[in-house]
Amino acid sequence: MRVTREKAAENRDRIVAAAARLFREEGFDGIGVDAIMKAAGLTHGGFYRHFASKDDLAAEAVGRALAAGAERQAGAGSLQEFVTRYLSPRHREDRGDGCMVAALGSDMARQSAGVRSRFTAYIRDQLEKLADRIHVGSGAARREKAIATLAGLVGAMMLARAVDDPALSDEILTAARTALGGSRDA
Numbered sequence: 001m002r003v004t005r006e007k008a009a010e011n012r013d014r015i016v017a018a019a020a021r022l023f024r025e026e027g028f029d030g031i032g033v034d035a036i037m038k039a040a041g042l043t044h045g046g047f048y049r050h051f052a053s054k055d056d057l058a059a060e061a062v063g064r065a066l067a068a069g070a071e072r073q074a075g076a077g078s079l080q081e082f083v084t085r086y087l088s089p090r091h092r093e094d095r096g097d098g099c100m101v102a103a104l105g106s107d108m109a110r111q112s113a114g115v116r117s118r119f120t121a122y123i124r125d126q127l128e129k130l131a132d133r134i135h136v137g138s139g140a141a142r143r144e145k146a147i148a149t150l151a152g153l154v155g156a157m158m159l160a161r162a163v164d165d166p167a168l169s170d171e172i173l174t175a176a177r178t179a180l181g182g183s184r185d186a
Helices: 007-027 033-039 044-050 055-072 079-086 089-093 100-110 113-133 139-162 166-179
Strands: none
Touching: 007 033, 007 044, 007 055, 007 100, 033 044, 044 055, 055 100, 079 113, 079 139, 089 113, 089 139, 089 166, 100 113, 100 139, 113 139, 139 166
8 A cells, every 4th residue: 555645754753753752761772663663653664664774763853852842942931930940840750752952962972973963053052042041241151151051951850860769859950940040949
């Protein structure tokens, strides 16, 4: 049975969406093509009609997840609101739909050039957007604070997700929110 172009595009979209979620939940090496295709409701055999390799899929999935993150960030009216939302227990618990940077940042150095270039472009863009939300200091000082803020946000989220003590995880989120200018309570 021949698949229409529309159906093929829909299938590709489902594969990318499933991969974006599963990569954040399981890591790049923690999930295989067969599981991604199953999550998309498709058979493993159809994968190579859409992608040349898992790396090609990873680049597209990373791009999609990063775009979703940028959209969420744009929805925060102020730096304080963004920090508070980002360092919330809700975000900590939602790895699959949460920040790609916090979920997979430490894996990026081992990924393909296509994945890394999308990641790098996203980081540059987010640093600009964060710097625009900082209203004190010169351009260089605002960029420096943006870098420190992004590093603090991602690092705190990674630590809060990594520890197996819920009280310590909450403590990490609260301390980082306060230090980075967010509300004490999320």
